[in-house]
Amino acid sequence: MRPTKIETQKGHEIVSRHIRQQLERGELVPGQKLPSLEKLAEAYGVGRSTIREAISALKAMGWLDVRHGGGTYVAKSLPGEATGSLFDLSQGAEAVMEILEVRKILERGTAELAALKRGEDDLARLREILARMERALREDDAEGGERADLAFHQAIAAASGNPVLNQLMDSISQRLSETIGRTRELWFYQEQAEASRLLEEHRGIYEAIETRDSERASERIGLHLSKVEKVLRTALEQKSDGNAGQAQVHS
Incomplete structure (x- = not known):
């Protein structure tokens, strides 16, 4: 039997996946403001850098909108279910x-x-x-x-x-x-x-x-x-x- 390398998920990937699940289930709705980095870090039991990476990934995918000095919001127009890349690569x-x-x-x-x-x-x-x-x-x-x-x-x-x-x-x-x-x-x-x-x-x-x-x-x-x-x-x-x-x- 050939051994298979098992890779564990990084903290920001777990956080990103959990937030995205909430978005897909409608628990977070377009335009809704997310808690601050500090509160999210406390809620997930991770550092702020981990939260930043998770938010950056979701922003790149089109799920979140980060406004300087104004916080992080759910994007007003969410990507389709088929969007699995960092942004919809079919668009440009x-x-x-x-x-x-x-x-x-x-x-x-x-x-x-x-x-x-x-x-x-x-x-x-x-x-x-x-x-x-x-x-x-x-x-x-x-x-x-x-x-x-x-x-x-x-x-x-x-x-x-x-x-x-x-x-x-x-x-x-x-x-x-x-x-x-x-x-x-x-x-x-x-x-x-x-x-x-x-x-x-x-x-x-x-x-x-x-x-x-x-x-x-x-x-x-x-x-x-x-x-x-x-x-x-x-x-x-x-x-x-x-x-x-x-x-x-x-x-």
Whole structure:
């Protein structure tokens, strides 16, 4: 007999599953506010970080809405029963992937030029945005972190000194804004990565630009975007496998 590895669920997975069961049974209704992190942590007998991970997963799936300074609410529009991925990948995941492909091509070049042409004002702007990222992390402000993330990448384009590249980034800023939040949630959830790691990646990009290391700046931003692309591809594959499994069941 071949032994089978049995994996135990992590605390946040158990909490997430329990809250989702309440949502599916209608015990928690759209628009309803959830108890605070402290009260949930006390009720489940776990740390606040475990509750944060569970809420982050449910938010990524579309079950919850987290409002900075306003608490956590049940989403007004709940995902369908067939939604088993982090977000409904049938609704725009391919478009997110297309934007990522464009970003990898465009932003590697902007980072390389920014390292060669940046001025002190550009560095000051990037440092200010990094400070906002750090503050958002400290205050658990997901929306603030997303806005700072977008601003960081736009500031790199501005630092490139090339008006055309800057205009290209501006032209897709709305698409960037829409996709950055979704990919951040996906990355945090699938990789179980701390937000602080994402902050360190941005700091690494800044340091390469500051030291005028154009090759390293291009490489670091490319690696950063490749990580996001990797977890999105994994989610798409999981969605595809799930659909195939459902098709076999119904055949």
